[in-house]
Amino acid sequence: MREFENLDSFAAAAGEHLGYSEWLTVTQERVNQFADATDDHQWIHVDQPRATAGPFGGTIAHGFLTLSLLSAFGPKIYRVNGITMGINYGLNKVRFPQPVKVGSKVRAGAELVEITDIPGGKQAVSRWTIEIDGEAKPACVAEWVTRFLA
16 A cells, blocks of 8 residues: 655655555455445346346446445555545546456556645546456546545
8 A cells, every 4th residue: 555644745646656456356245235225236237147148148246336446445555644534526537348247356556647736635636447357458447536635
């Protein structure tokens, strides 16, 4: 994990790759829980027998589940000290180039693309790539906008 002493040292890392998370296995249980939480029970996610005969050869994670893992991966990649809070401000662009088959391992890498001053802190735009172990294409590529308040 990369640790920054304060917002200024974080800002100095603009343009740098910040690191990678550990690999995480996407389980059917996690997919089912996400389906229950979002009320999205499409068969490609939760009906294993039907999905096995479907286009992906088995169940796959929801794209939004894959995206939501950024909240888990982020604190494992970097931390900014000396702030009162970090706020999820939104996303600029999100793409899902490759589905995540249940049982696959995924991890995230982050690059600090841009950082600007805002009242009381800084706004960061970071590019996140969620990779699938053994696959050429990533599962998700997203620009995440975060506000850090001093």
